Amino acid sequence: MNGKKLTRSISDCKICGVCGGIGEFLGIDATLIRLAFALFGLSGTGIVAYILCALIIPPSNTYNQ
Numbered sequence: 001m002n003g004k005k006l007t008r009s010i011s012d013c014k015i016c017g018v019c020g021g022i023g024e025f026l027g028i029d030a031t032l033i034r035l036a037f038a039l040f041g042l043s044g045t046g047i048v049a050y051i052l053c054a055l056i057i058p059p060s061n062t063y064n065q
Helices: 018-026 030-041 045-056
Strands: none
Touching: 018 030, 018 045, 030 045
């Protein structure tokens, strides 16, 4: 690994920063992650997954611009 940790983003945050944090970790645009959660949310799976991620993933301590 390159030493990166998965954290919730405080700079790219819409609700809890989960999608922004996953996007920063994977190096892709957070909008694509938000779209995936929205598509999975239609069946209820995305909503449960987002809530679990918001509870499990720790918040970031730094503000990345």
